[in-house]
Amino acid sequence: MRAPLSWLRDFTPLDAPSQEIAEALNQLGLEVDDIHEPGKEISGVVAARILDVVPHPDADKIRLADIDFGSGQLRVVCGAPNIEAGMVVPFAKVGAVLPGDFKITKRKIRGVVSEGMLCSPRELGLGDDHGGILALDDNSELGRDVREILGLNDTVFELSITPNRPDAMGIVGVARDLAAHFGLPFEVADAAPGTTAERIGAVTVHVEDPDRCPRFVARVAQVVMGDSPAWLQRRLTLAGMRPISNVVDVTNYIMLERCRPLHAFDLGRLAGRGIVVRCAAQGESMMTLDGVERPLASDDLLICDAVRAPQAIAGIMGGRESEVDESTTEVLIESAYFAPSGIAKTSKRLGLRSEASARFERGVDPNGVAAGADAAIALLAVVANGVAATETIDVYPNPIPRRRIAVRTGRVNAILGTDLKAATVRSLIEPLGITTTGTDDDFVAEAPTWRPDLEREIDIVEEVARRFGLQNIKRTVASAPAGSVGRLTSWQRARRHVADALVGAGYSEGMTLPLVALTDLAAVGVDTDRVVRVANPLRVEESVMRPSLRPGLLDALARNAARGNPDVALFELGTVFFAPDDDNYLPTEHTFVAGVRAGSERTAPRRHDRGIDVGDALDAVQAIVDALGLANVRLEAATSSGWHPARAAEVFVDDQLVGVVGEVEHELVATLGVSSTVVGFELDVDMLLSGEVRDPHFRPISTYPPANIDLAFVVDDHVAAADVVRTLRAAGGEMLESVHLFDTFRSSQLGDGNVSLAFALRFRAIDRTLTDVEIAGLHTGCIAAVESAHAARLRA
Amino acid sequence: MNQHDTPNERSEQAPSARADDLIARATTLAGDAELSANTATTLDVLNELERSVIKHSLADIKKGIKDVDGADRARVGQALSAAEVRARGAIEVRRIDLATAEREAVVERERLDLSAQGRGYQRGHLHPVTQVWRELEDIFCGLGYQVFYGPEAEDDWHNFEALNFPPGHPARAMQDTLYLELGAPEQVLLRTHTSPCQIRLMESQPPPIYAVMPGRTFRRDTMDARHSPVFHQIEALVVDRNITMGDLMGTIDVFFRALFGEEVEARFLPSYFPFTEPSSELGVSCPFCARKGCRTCSNTGWIELGGCGMVDPNVFRAVGLDPEEWSGFAFGFGIDRIPLLRNEIDTLQTLLWDNDVRFLSQF
Numbered sequence A: 001m002r003a004p005l006s007w008l009r010d011f012t013p014l015d016a017p018s019q020e021i022a023e024a025l026n027q028l029g030l031e032v033d034d035i036h037e038p039g040k041e042i043s044g045v046v047a048a049r050i051l052d053v054v055p056h057p058d059a060d061k062i063r064l065a066d067i068d069f070g071s072g073q074l075r076v077v078c079g080a081p082n083i084e085a086g087m088v089v090p091f092a093k094v095g096a097v098l099p100g101d102f103k104i105t106k107r108k109i110r111g112v113v114s115e116g117m118l119c120s121p122r123e124l125g126l127g128d129d130h131g132g133i134l135a136l137d138d139n140s141e142l143g144r145d146v147r148e149i150l151g152l153n154d155t156v157f158e159l160s161i162t163p164n165r166p167d168a169m170g171i172v173g174v175a176r177d178l179a180a181h182f183g184l185p186f187e188v189a190d191a192a193p194g195t196t197a198e199r200i201g202a203v204t205v206h207v208e209d210p211d212r213c214p215r216f217v218a219r220v221a222q223v224v225m226g227d228s229p230a231w232l233q234r235r236l237t238l239a240g241m242r243p244i245s246n247v248v249d250v251t252n253y254i255m256l257e258r259c260r261p262l263h264a265f266d267l268g269r270l271a272g273r274g275i276v277v278r279c280a281a282q283g284e285s286m287m288t289l290d291g292v293e294r295p296l297a298s299d300d301l302l303i304c305d306a307v308r309a310p311q312a313i314a315g316i317m318g319g320r321e322s323e324v325d326e327s328t329t330e331v332l333i334e335s336a337y338f339a340p341s342g343i344a345k346t347s348k349r350l351g352l353r354s355e356a357s358a359r360f361e362r363g364v365d366p367n368g369v370a371a372g373a374d375a376a377i378a379l380l381a382v383v384a385n386g387v388a389a390t391e392t393i394d395v396y397p398n399p400i401p402r403r404r405i406a407v408r409t410g411r412v413n414a415i416l417g418t419d420l421k422a423a424t425v426r427s428l429i430e431p432l433g434i435t436t437t438g439t440d441d442d443f444v445a446e447a448p449t450w451r452p453d454l455e456r457e458i459d460i461v462e463e464v465a466r467r468f469g470l471q472n473i474k475r476t477v478a479s480a481p482a483g484s485v486g487r488l489t490s491w492q493r494a495r496r497h498v499a500d501a502l503v504g505a506g507y508s509e510g511m512t513l514p515l516v517a518l519t520d521l522a523a524v525g526v527d528t529d530r531v532v533r534v535a536n537p538l539r540v541e542e543s544v545m546r547p548s549l550r551p552g553l554l555d556a557l558a559r560n561a562a563r564g565n566p567d568v569a570l571f572e573l574g575t576v577f578f579a580p581d582d583d584n585y586l587p588t589e590h591t592f593v594a595g596v597r598a599g600s601e602r603t604a605p606r607r608h609d610r611g612i613d614v615g616d617a618l619d620a621v622q623a624i625v626d627a628l629g630l631a632n633v634r635l636e637a638a639t640s641s642g643w644h645p646a647r648a649a650e651v652f653v654d655d656q657l658v659g660v661v662g663e664v665e666h667e668l669v670a671t672l673g674v675s676s677t678v679v680g681f682e683l684d685v686d687m688l689l690s691g692e693v694r695d696p697h698f699r700p701i702s703t704y705p706p707a708n709i710d711l712a713f714v715v716d717d718h719v720a721a722a723d724v725v726r727t728l729r730a731a732g733g734e735m736l737e738s739v740h741l742f743d744t745f746r747s748s749q750l751g752d753g754n755v756s757l758a759f760a761l762r763f764r765a766i767d768r769t770l771t772d773v774e775i776a777g778l779h780t781g782c783i784a785a786v787e788s789a790h791a792a793r794l795r796a
Numbered sequence B: 001m002n003q004h005d006t007p008n009e010r011s012e013q014a015p016s017a018r019a020d021d022l023i024a025r026a027t028t029l030a031g032d033a034e035l036s037a038n039t040a041t042t043l044d045v046l047n048e049l050e051r052s053v054i055k056h057s058l059a060d061i062k063k064g065i066k067d068v069d070g071a072d073r074a075r076v077g078q079a080l081s082a083a084e085v086r087a088r089g090a091i092e093v094r095r096i097d098l099a100t101a102e103r104e105a106v107v108e109r110e111r112l113d114l115s116a117q118g119r120g121y122q123r124g125h126l127h128p129v130t131q132v133w134r135e136l137e138d139i140f141c142g143l144g145y146q147v148f149y150g151p152e153a154e155d156d157w158h159n160f161e162a163l164n165f166p167p168g169h170p171a172r173a174m175q176d177t178l179y180l181e182l183g184a185p186e187q188v189l190l191r192t193h194t195s196p197c198q199i200r201l202m203e204s205q206p207p208p209i210y211a212v213m214p215g216r217t218f219r220r221d222t223m224d225a226r227h228s229p230v231f232h233q234i235e236a237l238v239v240d241r242n243i244t245m246g247d248l249m250g251t252i253d254v255f256f257r258a259l260f261g262e263e264v265e266a267r268f269l270p271s272y273f274p275f276t277e278p279s280s281e282l283g284v285s286c287p288f289c290a291r292k293g294c295r296t297c298s299n300t301g302w303i304e305l306g307g308c309g310m311v312d313p314n315v316f317r318a319v320g321l322d323p324e325e326w327s328g329f330a331f332g333f334g335i336d337r338i339p340l341l342r343n344e345i346d347t348l349q350t351l352l353w354d355n356d357v358r359f360l361s362q363f
Helices: A018-027 A171-182 A230-238 A246-258 A340-350 A355-362 A366-383 A409-416 A422-432 A457-468 A490-504 A518-523 A550-562 A614-628 A666-672 A685-689 A721-735 A772-790 B007-012 B015-039 B043-067 B070-110 B128-142 B170-174 B196-204 B245-260 B313-318 B337-342
Strands: A002-004 A031-036 A043-055 A063-068 A073-078 A088-098 A107-109 A112-114 A116-118 A156-160 A204-207 A215-222 A262-266 A274-279 A285-287 A293-295 A301-305 A310-313 A330-337 A387-389 A393-395 A403-408 A435-437 A442-447 A568-578 A588-598 A633-637 A643-653 A656-664 A678-684 A707-716 A736-745 A754-763 B153-155 B188-190 B209-218 B230-240 B266-273 B276-285 B302-311 B327-334
Touching: A002 A171, A002 A230, A018 A031, A018 A156, A018 A171, A018 B266, A073 A112, A073 A116, A171 A246, A171 A422, A204 A215, A204 A393, A215 A274, A215 A366, A230 A246, A246 A262, A246 A355, A246 A366, A262 A310, A262 A366, A274 A330, A285 A310, A301 A340, A330 A366, A340 A355, A366 A387, A403 A409, A403 A457, A409 A422, A409 A457, A409 B245, A422 A435, A422 A442, A422 A457, A442 A457, A457 B266, A457 B276, A490 A568, A490 A588, A490 A614, A490 A685, A490 B128, A518 A550, A550 A568, A550 A588, A550 A666, A550 A678, A588 A614, A588 A685, A614 A656, A614 A678, A614 A685, A656 A666, A656 A685, A678 A685, A707 A721, A707 A772, A721 A736, A721 A754, A721 A772, A754 A772, B015 B043, B015 B070, B043 B070, B128 B209, B128 B230, B128 B245, B128 B337, B196 B209, B196 B230, B196 B313, B230 B245, B230 B302, B245 B266, B245 B276, B245 B302, B245 B327, B266 B302, B276 B327, B302 B313, B327 B337
Parallel strands: A204 A274
Antiparallel strands: A002 A156, A031 A156, A043 A063, A043 A088, A063 A073, A088 A116, A107 A112, A215 A330, A215 A387, A215 A393, A262 A330, A274 A301, A285 A293, A301 A310, A403 A442, A435 A442, A568 A588, A588 A678, A633 A643, A643 A656, A656 A678, A707 A754, A736 A754, B153 B188, B209 B230, B230 B327, B266 B276, B276 B302, B302 B327
């Protein structure tokens, strides 16, 4: 919404500086996005009369105009087709500046020197029209600055109007708020009666759906089509609309001024001189003004002619067939009130929005309908030689009353934290057109029908707040009740622990789009059975909800590789989505954590850099397990799509599968453009967090010396070292303080399919030094246990 | 052979001459020992010198004392002691010198240039959005608020209807919604704001509620410098008895000062949201220029961050609370905006979804 200051002043004598007005608009909730001052971009352009037009000696389409600009005469070169002797036009002298910082210089055009330039509306920043030179009023004083003649020394406030304030989509509504704010008088004068004639034939109006169209006013006028006068064009242009013709401009003018959309039909093209307002039939269609054939649905409201042929989509756009043009001699002005929800629905379905529909769907004033039509008739008399039929047809079977709202001053103060008297409250809201009755603290407010947002007491409270000024409300602090503790839940804390553990392990946190393509999933081996699809995606790349973090992370890895970042350690902690369980309609959401690592770990210059291997992924998983203190975690070799068939393991917590860790499948790595090994993991954080945690009780620490024993076993290659560790732990019992695998190797001497696993064991008792006999017993016990459990033999 | 060298002759010497001879021999020995010690090049040579001087030569001279007259014995004894002290002193001084030199040589051999020999240790980095997210949670925890995360996929009820956006409401059009192919058409969607968390909280627990709800939100938008189809918001909700607009504004002041520094203040301009009334835009005085105007605040001195307001009575009714008994406020704003502002990150595309490790490791 663009509100020129000069237009606002038609209704209230604003005299504050524009910065102050802008500040007031902001405080009123009519947010100022921008302030334009078109005149500031123009200088040195004056009115000049064309004395003579002569052909250019060397060109057909450009001519030479001799002009008089009051204090002198000059010759300029001009390419516009519409110049003729006698016209008064804007003349940009040498040295003048036009919008866009366009400086006018003396220059030769096809061999003839031009001492300046004649300007089109577009060249003056007045809309898009570049079809010819702007014609100024013939009586303009020659040499006078066009900024004064055209009223360009204006300030235009570009406002962002919230959807609850349709009234402020009109100059009048904005002016009313400003008048209230500055304590100025405010008046919308009644329209002059215009010129009327009895002889103009009557029209008929039948509204078949009064719920959708509660009011329909029609007035008829004979007109002389043409361009609007400069002042009208100027206002439309400043408000951001292109002048079209006097009749169309009048309807737009009234809409912009009063938030009162109108439509002008060429009455000569309305069969039967009448209007039928009805809903569309299924399968019906019509061509709108923009030349598009629109298929209609049965709940679209149509304005039809007397023979029921559609002539407009009610409240949204007129039809091609009855559009006014230069041949029009008689118009029917439609001024109606349509139910907002119906307009919104049709507009959304057709994907067709207009200045009118934006206003109708928010709710225009049903009781300003007739006045709007009258104002248009009055204006047509001025700008289109309009002669109106005396009769006004007004179909308004159920007039919409002003809403009565009970207001409690105590409630107003309780919500705002203020201490206002009832009289103050009333005096704040009355300048907005709200009337009040009663003098008690509790009173009744009647809301004007141009404010459809005022329905409830709380709506009046908001008006009080707006008028009182939010900045004037004393600021206090709401404290949480004594005794309540503000803290993260254990789940939220654990989530942080997971992220912190990975940061400590050298992984940086990435964030990848949770919207992916189905093909992204398949490409990295993610199961798509339970995938959730987006119904209205903008792009196929964002058409399904990710069921895994791996596609995003591997994509990020590829992007880093492509940018020459080979050493990458990324993790993500985020939501993944699966089709709903059972009869739930919301998807199942889980928080997953996944990591990918590639490249090498820098150890140079003292050692060679170490290539990343699967141990790095295992370390990351261990970091998470340790941070969460999980008690029962085991890894089991597994083949899993997207992972190396022999270098991946499933992770179990309390015997529940929670994820995978391993090396990424080499073929997949190749498609990523990554030259190193890629390792990674993906775990279900929700399941991790439900795992049993280690016994939190303190365990005493032995002060006695340990006995360290290394044991190496030869076992079948498929025996899991972790299982051997478990056997050793069981055999070593509480004396076994620690055990870890420190060496594995394969060799022909061990026999095919065999592997040597070497473990370092440390025995220690809590209360004594272990005797040689005890140590020997533990030693042989461990050996025997492993040999029998895993068909192992001790390596000599 | 010289007569002096025979024992017989020695015994025939005058007693005083015998004493002088011992003293002279000791003095000479001390002088020789000093010389040898000062020129010794290794600790081994020095140890050998110590052994020969103290254990042998000096012990040998000491044996002669028994032949000295009583009157001279004290004199000779003093002289021998002095010679021993001199010799031992010289050896010890040299020993320290040699040990120092040897240690220095070892150190020199062990010297490492540490200036650039770190192993390139890389700590990981939390995403800048997560860092702000946590900071916000921590501030509100400090104010006694609970932290709540709701689902990212929502139903129409929680995202719109219970928040006083009835079907066909024009404000729905302000939020281009991504719907999921689940349930009835347009029933299941990706939440367009974190406000549905308000409904979930009020449905699940009785007031008083003091809560903050950070989360990921979705709009049907194309990615560009300022827009993303997925972004982050945080929402705060207070429901209690006698909560006022003044409480809302004062609480936001406190929160902004915790986040941006003591010198900032909050600005409130009336606005419209279906689920709050009165509603207000939420801005903060520019923390980067102290309201003087800079590039970050587009020379306005203010930064618009989000919206706020008093919980609309219809929202209370939707969750079965009596708006006459309970009042409350809510406010929300985008999280991503904060690292963009603080770190002067050029575009939203750089911050979100790109994941260049050179970017992430800066924070």
